[in-house]
Amino acid sequence: MNIDWSKLGFHYTEPDYIVRAAYHDGAWEEPYATKDKFLHLHVSATCLQYGQEAFEGLKAFRGIDGKIRIFRWRENAKRMKRSAEGLYMQPVPEELFGKAIRLALEKNLDFVPPYGTGATLYFRPLLIGTTPRLGVGPGRDFEFIVIPSPIGPYYPGKFHCTTFIVNRYVDRAAPYGTGQFKVGGNYASSFRATEAAHAMGCDCIFLDAKQHKYIDECSAANFIGIKEVKGDGLQVTGYEYLTPKSSAILPSITNDSLMTLAREMGMKVTRRHIRLEELADMSEAAACGTACVISPIDKVIDTEKGKTYSFGDEPGVVLSQLYHALKDIQYGRAEDKHHWCDVFEI
Numbered sequence: 001m002n003i004d005w006s007k008l009g010f011h012y013t014e015p016d017y018i019v020r021a022a023y024h025d026g027a028w029e030e031p032y033a034t035k036d037k038f039l040h041l042h043v044s045a046t047c048l049q050y051g052q053e054a055f056e057g058l059k060a061f062r063g064i065d066g067k068i069r070i071f072r073w074r075e076n077a078k079r080m081k082r083s084a085e086g087l088y089m090q091p092v093p094e095e096l097f098g099k100a101i102r103l104a105l106e107k108n109l110d111f112v113p114p115y116g117t118g119a120t121l122y123f124r125p126l127l128i129g130t131t132p133r134l135g136v137g138p139g140r141d142f143e144f145i146v147i148p149s150p151i152g153p154y155y156p157g158k159f160h161c162t163t164f165i166v167n168r169y170v171d172r173a174a175p176y177g178t179g180q181f182k183v184g185g186n187y188a189s190s191f192r193a194t195e196a197a198h199a200m201g202c203d204c205i206f207l208d209a210k211q212h213k214y215i216d217e218c219s220a221a222n223f224i225g226i227k228e229v230k231g232d233g234l235q236v237t238g239y240e241y242l243t244p245k246s247s248a249i250l251p252s253i254t255n256d257s258l259m260t261l262a263r264e265m266g267m268k269v270t271r272r273h274i275r276l277e278e279l280a281d282m283s284e285a286a287a288c289g290t291a292c293v294i295s296p297i298d299k300v301i302d303t304e305k306g307k308t309y310s311f312g313d314e315p316g317v318v319l320s321q322l323y324h325a326l327k328d329i330q331y332g333r334a335e336d337k338h339h340w341c342d343v344f345e346i
């Protein structure tokens, strides 16, 4: 195996093994590793016919001390359980989820990128309904699969900003729909908007589907805004970390971690509905998620209203501080006070 770690992008590189476990007759089988990357799936499987599927995304990092750290996998297991319940699927028990991730790591150790390359081993857990059905309804058989793949650094050059475009013609998820779950349908339905934005070298902001008034999400990431808190003399006395509250967005594990770090840095953390126009009051803005940790925003362009919100061409100080603080924990360069990482000396 000969991988040029510096040339890896955020795309699939075939690992040696994937891990699988099926659910039949009311019981999960033990997860096992296999080199076979193809499924023998019935054409009428509920995942194909009705989109009965959910997935996750998490990473293993080779740290400064040579140890491997998997970041907050239990939170991914919990979220996948909620997604499974949301789509009437059999949830994967947390213990099985953990066993499968560990097996996927142990069987693909050569694919864990070395420290200093910025590359990581990404895991894509997937849960699909496999029962053949033509009548509309859920299946009773499921397959859980963990697909590992080394991926390159999100920022191969320097930590930089992206421009976002406000989208009003595609709704990613309805207020009481599946937006809070990590299920394929949410992504397929957003492609028309995200691909149009990508064609312009940008990403897109989804607004709440009911009123198109509040910020929901940034493509496949949560939104963060930073507001300066000012004293009587209008000097900056602190910062407020703002993030949307919405029933249609995915509860991001990165956002949750950053909120904890922001509180520890003395920031006020607020989760509430955020009107799009409030961008004008923010000093910094970003998208956040497992892939990028933080993707700072230089501009948000609202073409329909003829308005552009600008945050400067370089990542701001507050978001840069948060970005480095979380990465330092993931790479073992800072104390992991919250026990977010499972450490493997392999």
Ligand SMILES: Cc1ncc(COP(=O)(O)O)c(C=O)c1O
Residues within 6 Å of the ligand: 057, 217, 219, 220, 221, 222, 249, 250, 251, 252, 253, 254, 255, 288, 289, 290, 291
């Ligand atoms: C729609 C959406 N929102 C937010 C996130 C960020 O979540 P996390 O930080 O858990 O990766 C993701 C990525 O998983 C996503 O797909």
